[in-house]
Amino acid sequence: xxxxxxxxxxxxxxxxxxxxxxxxxxxxxxxxxxxxxxxxxxxxxxxxxxxxxxxxxxxxxxxxxxxxxxxxxxxxxxxxxxxxxxxxxxxxxxxxxxxxxxxxxxxxxxxxxxxxxxxxxxxxxxxxxxxxxxxxxxxxxxxxxxxxxxxxxxxxxxxxxxxxxxxxxxxxxxxxxxxxxxxxxxxxxxxxxxxxxxxxxxxxxxxxxxxxxxxxxxxxxxxxxxxxxxxxxxxxxxxxxxxxxxxxxxxxxxxxxxxxxxxxxxxxxxxxxxxxxxxxxxxxxxxxxxxxxxxxxxxxxxxxxxxxxxxxxxxxxxxxxxxxxxxxxxxxxxxxxxxxxxxxxxxxxxxxxxxxxxxxxxxxxxxxxxxxxxxxxxxxxxxxxxxxxxxxxxxxxxxxxxxxxxxxxxxxxxxxxxxxxxxxxxxxxxxxxxxxxxxxxxxxxxxxxxxxxxxxxxxxxxxxxxx
Numbered sequence: 001x002x003x004x005x006x007x008x009x010x011x012x013x014x015x016x017x018x019x020x021x022x023x024x025x026x027x028x029x030x031x032x033x034x035x036x037x038x039x040x041x042x043x044x045x046x047x048x049x050x051x052x053x054x055x056x057x058x059x060x061x062x063x064x065x066x067x068x069x070x071x072x073x074x075x076x077x078x079x080x081x082x083x084x085x086x087x088x089x090x091x092x093x094x095x096x097x098x099x100x101x102x103x104x105x106x107x108x109x110x111x112x113x114x115x116x117x118x119x120x121x122x123x124x125x126x127x128x129x130x131x132x133x134x135x136x137x138x139x140x141x142x143x144x145x146x147x148x149x150x151x152x153x154x155x156x157x158x159x160x161x162x163x164x165x166x167x168x169x170x171x172x173x174x175x176x177x178x179x180x181x182x183x184x185x186x187x188x189x190x191x192x193x194x195x196x197x198x199x200x201x202x203x204x205x206x207x208x209x210x211x212x213x214x215x216x217x218x219x220x221x222x223x224x225x226x227x228x229x230x231x232x233x234x235x236x237x238x239x240x241x242x243x244x245x246x247x248x249x250x251x252x253x254x255x256x257x258x259x260x261x262x263x264x265x266x267x268x269x270x271x272x273x274x275x276x277x278x279x280x281x282x283x284x285x286x287x288x289x290x291x292x293x294x295x296x297x298x299x300x301x302x303x304x305x306x307x308x309x310x311x312x313x314x315x316x317x318x319x320x321x322x323x324x325x326x327x328x329x330x331x332x333x334x335x336x337x338x339x340x341x342x343x344x345x346x347x348x349x350x351x352x353x354x355x356x357x358x359x360x361x362x363x364x365x366x367x368x369x370x371x372x373x374x375x376x377x378x379x380x381x382x383x384x385x386x387x388x389x390x391x392x393x394x395x396x397x398x399x400x401x402x403x404x405x406x407x408x409x410x411x412x413x414x415x416x417x418x419x420x421x422x423x424x425x426x427x428x429x430x431x432x433x434x435x436x437x438x439x440x441x442x443x444x445x446x447x448x449x450x451x452x453x454x455x456x457x458x459x460x461x462x463x464x465x466x467x
Contacts, residue, residue: 016163016212017051017130019116025049028109028124030102033094040094042101046124053129053210061123062101068119075111080104129210131164139187154197159235160207162219192223202235215239221246233257241270247283254290261295264302277301292316299323314339322369324350337361337380344369359384360405367394376401383408389420396424407435422447
């Protein structure tokens with residue numbers, strides 16, 4: 001353990017608990033008690049440097065800990081205050097026991113401060129808040145066969161865990177000396193290097209019962225060598241760095257509930273100058289992105305750093321205009337639902353051969369921009385502000401279109417709305433699934449009659465103009 005302590009002494013910028021750096025600045029006290037369902041809990045407060053947290057423990061928890069420490073670590077049997085059966089809930093007795101248990105923990109800390117056995121640090125929950133003990137717990141867990149065999153499954157981590165390993169890598173801490181092979185840090189690094197899918201969950205509030213804020217902790221991702229799927233929830237993207245490995249492996253990227261306002265905030269999260277698009281930062285395997293629930297108001301030029309994208313989801317953001325995605329020549333599926341887009345002009349100049357578009361729950365008033373999207377097969381423009389039935393003409397001649405969703409627009413309240421929409425598709429009306437329903441034969445017949453009447457009317461008008 002001495003080797004570990006010396007390694008940590010090289011830095012003082014610890015922003016999580018680090019016991020081995022603050023052995024002489026570690027305090028334990030029991031300031032008060034609480035009662036829940038008739039059970040007395042002693043509220044233990046641990047402070048390591050500037051980091052502190054609270055734990056609730058029953059007397060029985062102390063007793064079980066003491067038995068283990070007596071049997072395995074030479075702690076005196078008489079150190080723990082004894083049980084009391086009669087009047088064990090009187091205020092005077094609880095207060096005297098609180099004081100006695102506080103002294104007990106302080107004496108244990110003094111006696112065990114160099115050894116710090118597993119039973120003691122788990123009791124104090126060091127493995128939740130302390131850099132070294134978080135990693136020790138992870139290493140033990142990941143050394144098990146069940147985890148070794150599960151690198152292809154999705155695993156969830158937090159900024160605390162990744163920050164902890166980042167700090168250790170910076171200080172070249174490669175082993176946890178006293179605890180054997182299972183606690184070797186290489187267990188974590190090996191697992192990370194083989195991991196295929198990861199979910200990263202952050203938080204902007206205090207972690208559990210501590211004063212640690214996960215989203216204030218920076219961390220790197222260079223340990224992940226073969227990661228193909230990465231999903232990030234509520235993480236401060238400015239704290240992520242060293243993602244070059246991911247740019248060459250990740251195929252699916254999800255980022256949600258962040259403060260990202262531009263695509264560059266995500267694809268160039270580790271770059272200082274985000275206005276400069278460098279091909280060296282390209283995501284060479286990325287085919288699917290889901291950036292739902294952020295604050296994105298602009299799709300900037302950095303989107304070109306993902307040239308192989310086939311699927312893009314930017315739902316529930318703050319887009320007010322349709323982005324130029326002409327650089328994404330492989331894009332097939334585009335979801336811009338639940339934004340604030342009002343106009344879609346000349347979309348054929350902004351899109352390649354897109355097959356599916358979801359613009360539901362925006363603020364569109366017309367469909368003029370869709371008239372030349374000849375590869376389009378599915379269009380969802382439900383819950384917008386389309387009033388005029390004539391707007392259907394703009395999509396009626398699209399040769400591949402088969403699925404149209406228009407419900408939730410004012411136009412859907414017009415009498416014979418379905419028939420009037422289907423009429424614009426001519427002979428292809430029977431192939432159109434409108435609002436998730438295929439047309440009935442009756443609807444097709446009526447649409448055919450409407451179209452014939454319209455053609456006759458147009459022919460008569462043309463004849464009059466010629467005369």
